[in-house]
Amino acid sequence: MQRLSGLDASFLYLETRSQMMHIIGLIEIDPSTVPGGYSFVKLRDELQRRIAAMPNFRRKLDNSMLNIDHPVWIEDDDFDIERHVHRVAVPAPGGEAELAELCGHLAGQTLDRGKPLWELWIIEGLADGKVAAMLRTHHASVDGVTGAEMLAQMCTLSPEAPELDPDKVQETAGPTSRTTMALTGAMNYFVQRPIAMARLIPGTVEVPINWFRRSRTKSAMPAPFQAPRTRFNAPITPHRALAMAQLSLDDVKRVKNQFDVKINDVVLAITAGALRDYLEGHDELPDEPLVAMVPVSVHGADESSLVTGGTNKVTGMFAKLASDLDDPVDRLKRAAELARTSKDHHADIDANMLRAWAQFAPGTTLATVMKFYGDRRLAMSHPPVFNVLVSNVAGPDFPLYFLGARVTAVYPLGPVFHGLGLNITVFSADGHLNIGILTCTDLAPDVWDIAHAFDHELKRLLEACD
Template sequence: MERLSGLDASFLYLETSTQLLHVVGLIELDPSTTPDGYSFEKLKAELAIRARMMPGFRRKIHDSRFNLDHPVWVDDPDFDIDRHCHRIAVPAPGGRKEVAELCGHIASQPLDRSRPLWEMWVIEGLEDGRVAVVSKMHHSGVDGVTGANMISQLCSLEPDAARPEIADTRGNETGGANNMELALGGLLGFASRPVQFAKMLPSAMPLLPGWIGRARRGEAMPAPFTAPRTSFNGTITGHRSVAFTKLAIADVKTVKNAFGVKVNDVVLTLVASALRMYLEDRGELPDSSLVAMVPVSVHATSDRPGTNKVSGMFSQLRTDIEDPAERLQAIAEANVVSKLHNEALGATLLQDWAQFASPATFGAAMRLYAGLRLAERHPVIHNLVVSNVPGPPVPLYFLGARIDGMYPMGPVFHGAGLTATVMSLEDKLDVGLIACSELAPDLWSLADAFPEALEELVKAAHEREQTSTQVATPS
């Protein structure tokens, strides 16, 4: 039995029928590399073996009406791979739009909380004989790092690599938790909260004055509630649309090296440029800059318990700047400021305050917030979520099948109905987009803007290099 941290539990408390807080991943596979040929039965059997060896795939939520603290994780004694691994065929012709539509439908369905909070859907019938896998994992059990680690244990660097050695923990299964133990532990945790609050309050008091002081000195990241309103900043429904695209990492590095910036700066600029094109085409481009919330992993610096170890950084996307090169440089400069400000706030700030989350308060508040459509009545907190996930620069194989594309997609929230996730893999940058269907009905036009955005930046990079060469070698 392991108690959830406040941040982990918050993803359970804040989930509603429309705000689904699971993480989705679309993996495109080439099954021709599978040793002895691909079959769904073989893939499911191998997945079952590995899942039974990995506690993260077998644990489920347990709670009691007498528990005053957060729920706990327990091993599911009735774990059955057939409840988690499903097979489905995509409609003809099996192209990217048909796959995305099916993925969006899967993303729109909640996970069953009576079982371990994950599913995998194997999609067959894609064009060129390919296969896709859609994974769903609840955010209470994974963040970007832990989710990637779990998936990595299903992958290898060779198609016929031996199964990795994974410690067999099945002998430690406890099944259902003892409700008396759960209640007593919860009572102790609940009773200690006033003391924890009293300890944290003095350190929290200077945060707002400090933010104001940094803003006056030009050393602050954008403040919440300062983002302009767009069509995807409203109350979300439970419907999800998905789109994705693929970019060349070599082109991204060309831009990075020419302007002396970081890969993350280029990624944010690509998102900003694509959004600018998307909103301009719809006649909706705001005069002021869009603001992205960028999750930041604190696994290396946080000593707090729990699975989710993240903080959040607000970033200016400078969509108000027309020239792509100027936009990139402005984003790079703003990111330095935002990163330093985020570090000053502390790596564990979000984790510490989330410990005081209450299921009754958070759940009721979120249902009221959605029912009254309050996301449309107050200033926009941030426009969207943007994540950049570094992956290996070498080919990967998922249970023997070569991965042609891997597109992670985080949840969307009331007030911010669009999420963009970018993942590097081998020599490509895979861009996954997920949105509330009603707020972003034409998501493919946004996805298709990314190659054009990169082309603009590559052209600007070549012009910059050419100018530098001419200056360095005068005639």
């Protein structure tokens, strides 16, 4: 039995029928590379074999009415691969648009909390003979870094099936114990939490004070609730729209080297340009620059004494996107400057503070408040916290094989929220920059226009290099 951290559990509490809290990995594979030929049954059986050494895929949630703390993970003794791996064909003619429409429908479904919180859809019938694999995993059990690690467990450097790690085979979340769950939960709630609160408050009070001081010298990242309103900052429905774009990593590096910036700066600059093009095309471009929330992994950072463990080890920084500038080079240079300011400011804030405060997340209360917030469309009653969530995750720069099939693209897709209805996630792998865009159909049914704008913005920067 393993108790969820407050941040992990928060993604359970925040979930509603309109606000699904799962992360998606859309993987395109070449079935012709599978040793002995591709078949769905062969792929499913190989995954079942590997899951014996993937303990995170075998654990499920457990809770009790007497437990006043966060839920726990336990081993699923009745694990059945057929409840998790499904087969479906994309409608004709099997192009990107049909694939995205099917995946958008699947993305709008909640995961069954009675079993391990993941499922894999094998999508056949693509026009180019390829196969797609759509992996949905709840955010309570994965973040950007651990998601990449889970993908790595499904992938290898060659088509041949790997040997299983005997230590991972023996690893387990353990059985349930309602008595232990209730007693340790009460100990956490009544003893450890008050002590943690007393330790947290002094450091937390300093954050807004230092933020105000930095803002006077223009060295602060933008504060929450100061972003201009866009069509994405509205209540969402369960309907999802997604689009993908794949850019050459060599082209991105060429721009990076030409203008002496970082890859993340190029990502933020072309994101700003793509959103500028899209909003300008709808005559909705704000005069002020858009504000992005950029998740920052704290994997490998020193654990705070106030919080340890948990899957989601992430915090976030706010960054302006320079979407108010039309020239792509000016926008890139400004994006790099704004990103440096935000990074310097963010570095002065305890990386574990968000996770520490999340320990106090009240489950039933937070879930009720979130449902009320969505039902009453309260996202329209206050300024947007930020405009878009932009993640950049570095993957392996070499070929991978997904259960024996060569991977040609990996598109990550993160969740959207009421009032924050656009998520752009970038994953670099095998010489490509793969961009996954997820939004609500009611907010942007033409989301492919944003995806196409990414390619256009990178070409403008390459022209500037020439």
